[in-house]
Amino acid sequence: MTTRSHRTDAEELREELRGASLRVTRPRLAVLAAVHAHPHADTDTVLREARAELGTVSHQAVYDVLRALTDAGLVRRIQPAGATARYEARVGDNHHHVVCRGCGAITDVDCAVGHAPCLTPADDHGFTLDEAEVVYWGTCPACAATADTR
Numbered sequence: 755m756t757t758r759s760h761r762t763d764a765e766e767l768r769e770e771l772r773g774a775s776l777r778v779t780r781p782r783l784a785v786l787a788a789v790h791a792h793p794h795a796d797t798d799t800v801l802r803e804a805r806a807e808l809g810t811v812s813h814q815a816v817y818d819v820l821r822a823l824t825d826a827g828l829v830r831r832i833q834p835a836g837a838t839a840r841y842e843a844r845v846g847d848n849h850h851h852v853v854c855r856g857c858g859a860i861t862d863v864d865c866a867v868g869h870a871p872c873l874t875p876a877d878d879h880g881f882t883l884d885e886a887e888v889v890y891w892g893t894c895p896a897c898a899a900t901a902d903t904r
């Protein structure tokens with residue numbers, strides 16, 4: 755994997771880490787770059803990218819970095835029911851995801867309202883709501899095309 759459509763500048767990534775009060779380390783830079791370059795990447799993809807950048811790095815090390823970045827709010831972890839965890843660097847805009855039941859492809863869907871919580875329940879039972887977790891499930895165009903020709 756050498757070609758990337760969008761590669762976030764290393765200096766921008768350093769700024770992101772510093773802005774979140776995280777020490778800048780090579781593993782953190784590599785993992786953050788991988789998540790930027792591959793939206794909705796699973797852990798294996800991030801690991802492969804990080805290894806391409808760093809040489810040897812353990813699965814546990816990458817996992818620890820992902821958790822630190824997620825805790826710091828630089829990375830968002832999404833885990834649709836029945837799917838493996840995915841990571842993305844598009845944070846803080848309350849966007850949702852459409853997930854293919856066939857192949858697990860995930861695509862961003864802008865928040866219908868633009869801010870959380872974008873769905874208001876008929877009765878909030880006195881809770882102060884800050885988020886509605888919305889996942890749209892369906893069949894992606896590629897899977898739909900395969901089904902048509904079967």
Ligand SMILES: [Zn+2]
Nearest residue numbers: 854857894897
């Ligand atoms: Zn699909």
Ligand SMILES: [Zn+2]
Nearest residue numbers: 842844861862
């Ligand atoms: Zn997303």
